[in-house]
Amino acid sequence: MVEEDPVVGSHVGRQRRGGSSGESDGLSARGRVWLVEKMTMQPRSAIVQKSILMTNSGPAPTTAAEWQEYLGTLPQAGDVVDAEELIAANLGGLSNAFCVRCTHGDRWVLKRFLKDASCQNVFNDQTVARVAHAFGAPIPAASVVRVSEEFIERHHASLGRDRLGQPRDSGHYHGSRLLEAYGDVAAVGEELAALNRSRAAKLCILYGWTHAADHQRSVTWHSGLVWSLDHNLFLTKGGELWTPELLRVRAPAGIDSWAYARFRLQPQDLDAAMPSLCAVTPEDVARAIRASPDEWGVTLEFQAAVADFLWRRRDDILQRWRAGSLEEGMYVSKWST
Numbered sequence: 001m002v003e004e005d006p007v008v009g010s011h012v013g014r015q016r017r018g019g020s021s022g023e024s025d026g027l028s029a030r031g032r033v034w035l036v037e038k039m040t041m042q043p044r045s046a047i048v049q050k051s052i053l054m055t056n057s058g059p060a061p062t063t064a065a066e067w068q069e070y071l072g073t074l075p076q077a078g079d080v081v082d083a084e085e086l087i088a089a090n091l092g093g094l095s096n097a098f099c100v101r102c103t104h105g106d107r108w109v110l111k112r113f114l115k116d117a118s119c120q121n122v123f124n125d126q127t128v129a130r131v132a133h134a135f136g137a138p139i140p141a142a143s144v145v146r147v148s149e150e151f152i153e154r155h156h157a158s159l160g161r162d163r164l165g166q167p168r169d170s171g172h173y174h175g176s177r178l179l180e181a182y183g184d185v186a187a188v189g190e191e192l193a194a195l196n197r198s199r200a201a202k203l204c205i206l207y208g209w210t211h212a213a214d215h216q217r218s219v220t221w222h223s224g225l226v227w228s229l230d231h232n233l234f235l236t237k238g239g240e241l242w243t244p245e246l247l248r249v250r251a252p253a254g255i256d257s258w259a260y261a262r263f264r265l266q267p268q269d270l271d272a273a274m275p276s277l278c279a280v281t282p283e284d285v286a287r288a289i290r291a292s293p294d295e296w297g298v299t300l301e302f303q304a305a306v307a308d309f310l311w312r313r314r315d316d317i318l319q320r321w322r323a324g325s326l327e328e329g330m331y332v333s334k335w336s337t
């Protein structure tokens with residue numbers, strides 16, 4: 001299910017195994033919900049048989065309140081790494097990101113900034129990257145990276161400020177595994193489209209599913225492979241903070257029209273990607289959401305709203321696909337033109 005990948009590679013493998021085995025994962029009984037969907041696929045008329053198997057009482061959460069109860073059983077911000085060495089500063093964006101080497105030698109691009117007194121934007125980045133991995137979509141691995149006061153003092157002069165003029169604080173940052181030497185391509189020709197069919201189909205689904213905003217600027221290329229960077233404006237409406245109410249009333253999800261055209265996708269490319277969406281479990285979604293630290297100020301109630309939102313929208317897309325109507329009612333981001 002998970003693609004071998006030079007950058008995401010082993011990290012994703014670890015995350016999937018940990019997320020789906022249910023062994024030694026510290027989950028409560030309530031958290032040990034298994035959702036197995038069996039599928040038999042035929043081109044364009046996929047027949048899907050769903051069977052839900054549970055090892056304990058209670059179905060997958062169906063309301064925000066149930067999600068809140070479930071999320072509360074999971075540990076928060078488990079895999080935090082420490083920034084040790086500054087590699088590059090002033091990488092741009094509103095966050096004016098910087099790159100660090102961390103424990104174990106991994107290199108991460110870090111961002112965090114306050115907007116309207118909230119770090120909701122980096123919660124968005126962290127959550128989208130992690131659900132993308134559960135689904136096998138090409139986003140560099142995400143981590144939470146702790147930056148110490150000592151690190152800030154040591155690199156004070158180089159780090160500068162973010163583009164909102166705010167100085168750097170110690171604390172937890174969103175980390176995106178460094179993708180080197182990437183760039184844009186002017187047009188996606190036949191060859192590039194063929195090479196990226198599976199990756200692009202997953203991005204097309206992911207963008208609709210997670211309500212992408214400025215994704216036409218997120219897409220980038222590295223050695224002929226497409227990647228997506230920068231997802232802090234997802235879930236929301238182009239820069240506005242979201243509220244549970246906003247998420248609740250949003251129209252049902254469809255695939256993303258911009259990505260569908262840009263990557264020259266065909267219906268069969270989406271058919272091939274759907275089993276991966278089907279295989280995403282409530283636990284995958286919950287763990288993605290719980291990865292963010294408290295410090296970012298997204299309360300359990302708000303986290304539950306996102307879980308409910310993502311789970312509902314996963315179903316929206318699967319239902320459209322089962323009905324053979326994916327290409328109708330595609331999601332059109334106001335920011336994609």
Ligand SMILES: Nc1ncnc2c1ncn2[C@@H]1O[C@H](COP(=O)(O)OP(=O)(O)O)[C@@H](O)[C@H]1O
Nearest residue numbers: 091092093094095097109140176177178179230
């Ligand atoms: N994983 C990554 N690898 C390499 N560069 C990255 C990565 N993530 C972000 N960047 C760089 O950091 C800059 C800021 O990151 P971005 O996610 O766009 O943040 P912002 O929300 O501030 O726009 C981008 O312009 C990009 O050049």
Ligand SMILES: [Mg+2]
Nearest residue numbers: 092093094230
């Ligand atoms: Mg950006």
